[in-house]
Amino acid sequence: MNKFENKVYLSSPTMHGEELKYMTEAFDKNWMSTVGENINYIENAISKRVGVNYAVALSAGTCALHLCMKLAGIKRGDLVFCSDMTFDATVNPVVYEGGIPVFIDTEYDTWNMDPAALEKAFEIYPNVKTVVVANLYGTPCKMDEIKKICDKHNAIIVEDAAESFGATYKGIQTGTFGKYNVISFNGNKIITGSSGGMLLTDSKEAADKARKWSTQARENAPWYQHKEIGYNYRMSNVIAGVVRGQLPYLEEHIAQKKVIYERYKEAFKDLPCSMNPYIESDMQPNFWLSCMLIDKNAMCKQVRSESEARYIKEKGKTCPTEILEKIASVNAEGRPIWKPMHMQPIYRNNSFIANDKNVDVGMDIFERGLCLPSDNKMTPEQQDFIISVIKECFE
Numbered sequence: 001m002n003k004f005e006n007k008v009y010l011s012s013p014t015m016h017g018e019e020l021k022y023m024t025e026a027f028d029k030n031w032m033s034t035v036g037e038n039i040n041y042i043e044n045a046i047s048k049r050v051g052v053n054y055a056v057a058l059s060a061g062t063c064a065l066h067l068c069m070k071l072a073g074i075k076r077g078d079l080v081f082c083s084d085m086t087f088d089a090t091v092n093p094v095v096y097e098g099g100i101p102v103f104i105d106t107e108y109d110t111w112n113m114d115p116a117a118l119e120k121a122f123e124i125y126p127n128v129k130t131v132v133v134a135n136l137y138g139t140p141c142k143m144d145e146i147k148k149i150c151d152k153h154n155a156i157i158v159e160d161a162a163e164s165f166g167a168t169y170k171g172i173q174t175g176t177f178g179k180y181n182v183i184s185f186n187g188n189k190i191i192t193g194s195s196g197g198m199l200l201t202d203s204k205e206a207a208d209k210a211r212k213w214s215t216q217a218r219e220n221a222p223w224y225q226h227k228e229i230g231y232n233y234r235m236s237n238v239i240a241g242v243v244r245g246q247l248p249y250l251e252e253h254i255a256q257k258k259v260i261y262e263r264y265k266e267a268f269k270d271l272p273c274s275m276n277p278y279i280e281s282d283m284q285p286n287f288w289l290s291c292m293l294i295d296k297n298a299m300c301k302q303v304r305s306e307s308e309a310r311y312i313k314e315k316g317k318t319c320p321t322e323i324l325e326k327i328a329s330v331n332a333e334g335r336p337i338w339k340p341m342h343m344q345p346i347y348r349n350n351s352f353i354a355n356d357k358n359v360d361v362g363m364d365i366f367e368r369g370l371c372l373p374s375d376n377k378m379t380p381e382q383q384d385f386i387i388s389v390i391k392e393c394f395e
């Protein structure tokens with residue numbers, strides 16, 4: 001074999017059959033709308049499973065984040081501390097409300113927001129009231145440290161658990177640590193509705209507001225009465241049927257992803273690289289994506305412009321660009337690490353707070369790291385082949 005016949009994806013939807021049953025039920029009962037049994041079911045089941053009082057099903061995780069920013073009361077010109085190395089959906093909703101993201105650098109232990117950098121940020125901007133923190137690739141952030149700092153400064157947390165549904169920190173599910181929290185059912189997430197997301201909170205008032213805003217902010221009146229700006233953000237009952245069918249398989253998906261992660265880790269243990277890390281005593285990630293970080297001394301020269309990457313091969317050395325090219329050449333899908341927000345053209349003028357001003361951790365991980373094929377339908381044989389392709393890059 002020198003190439004997969006069927007592409008091995010980074011992370012693609014894994015259906016089981018029940019999804020179709022609940023979608024068909026919605027069709028047969030004509031609940032082809034943004035109300036219905038599937039929505040009620042998943043709101044109830046997921047709020048119980050995660051351990052929050054309320055769950056509001058929405059059309060995307062991004063919509064849920066937007067409503068979190070409204071609930072947090074972000075106004076035009078407000079500074080908001082945000083994770084830096086993450087998908088831009090974590091921070092764009094801050095800007096929807098006119099807020100200004102201030103990016104907090106990353107730490108090496110979990111690749112999430114660095115509590116020490118957050119503390120520095122509060123020294124510079126003591127009046128910030130909202131911190132948006134993401135759990136990258138399914139690994140929880142250092143939540144106790146972050147929470148302590150936020151409490152000290154009277155700031156609330158919005159937890160973006162879009163990638164970490166099912167992961168735990170000190171035995172507690174992610175998606176519960178913020179005042180307002182988000183999970184996503186996008187097609188590539190640990191379970192999917194094809195799209196969709198959810199806002200999680202313990203506050204009835206917040207959940208009621210989110211429900212109202214997501215359905216065009218109708219007032220309780222015999223006609224369409226509006227006192228506030230509304231949105232069309234509610235989840236479809238058909239999509240909720242897919243989520244409902246996927247929900248019993250969350251544990252199975254996590255177990256499969258963990259096996260993939262451990263297999264890579266074992267295979268690469270003698271190479272000059274490491275896997276995306278977590279703190280074993282505190283965290284049980286959902287292992288959504290397996291990633292690798294090449295040791296500094298094993299990096300060949302690599303140059304990236306805004307849209308292109310080049311490298312110069314050296315014996316015994318490699319770089320993410322080479323590995324990604326080699327993975328693609330066998331019809332498998334890898335991906336660079338999320339390019340940090342402070343390096344993005346759209347956010348380049350925003351403040352960026354690092355713990356050590358001589359070290360840009362996010363930029364470093366972006367340069368040396370990559371996401372590996374992590375699809376839970378990948379067979380051990382397929383993974384072994386990908387591993388052999390990667391090993392060759394280090395020769």
Ligand SMILES: *Cc1c(COP(=O)(O)O)cnc(C)c1O
Nearest residue numbers: 060061062087089090162184186
């Ligand atoms: C996927 C994702 C989102 C957005 O979720 P959608 O459902 O795709 O809108 C937000 N934040 C992070 C970190 C994500 O990975």
